[in-house]
Amino acid sequence: MGPVLRRFWRIHEGSTRLSLRTSYAIRPRAWINLAGESLLNRQVGEPDNVTVVPGRTVTLGIRSAF
Numbered sequence: 773m774g775p776v777l778r779r780f781w782r783i784h785e786g787s788t789r790l791s792l793r794t795s796y797a798i799r800p801r802a803w804i805n806l807a808g809e810s811l812l813n814r815q816v817g818e819p820d821n822v823t824v825v826p827g828r829t830v831t832l833g834i835r836s837a838f
Contacts, residue, residue, distance in 0.1 A: 787814045801837040806830075 790811040795803045813828040 788812065789814070795835075803835045805833045805835055807833075 789809070792806070792808045792811060794807075795805050797803050807830070809829040810825070810827060
């Protein structure tokens with residue numbers, strides 16, 4: 773059974789997705805948040821033929837506590 777099943781195996785080139793998340797306190801109860809996803813901007817390594825892997829995404833935000 774093993775050799776017959778291996779005919780259907782496919783080799784998929786993997787890729788590294790570099791991400792970053794950081795936060796900086798500007799006041800005692802206020803922060804600036806920065807997040808980056810897929811910073812290398814490589815769109816390879818989709819899990820299947822339907823899924824589209826998004827490219828580079830950068831998010832900047834402000835968070836506060838009351």
